[in-house]
Structures are given as structure tokens and as C-alpha cells.
Amino acid sequence: MEVEGMITSVLAGTQFRVQLQSGHEVLAHISGKMRKRFIRLVVGDRVKMEMSPYDVTKARITFRLG
16 A cells, blocks of 8 residues: 655664554555666655555655655
């Protein structure tokens, strides 16, 4: 499922803490295409993520909204 959120903190190893619009926080990592194109993410950026319905504590960032 696709959700939107905002980056609250940057962690080591291209991982981020992202707050969802519902208020929950998840651990997210950058997708391969974003890493390949050197897309930079900073605190405060809005991002689009993919989450599995089986583990709602982790996500993959697929797009930076700004």
C-alpha cells in the first residue's frame, strides 16, 4: 500500500524515521532507483512510501514530494 509522510530524522545507512499523516512513526529506507540517482532527502521533506500490510513498522521510500 502507498502512503505519504514527512521525514523527522535521518539515520545511518540511508534510513529515516518518517511520520505518517495518521501520527505513527515508521522506519524507512530509500529505494534502489533513488539511491542510484543520488536523490538527497533532508528533515522536513514529504515523501511517498510503499508499506507491506504484514509489517507496518517499516517502509520503502519511492518518491520525494518536496
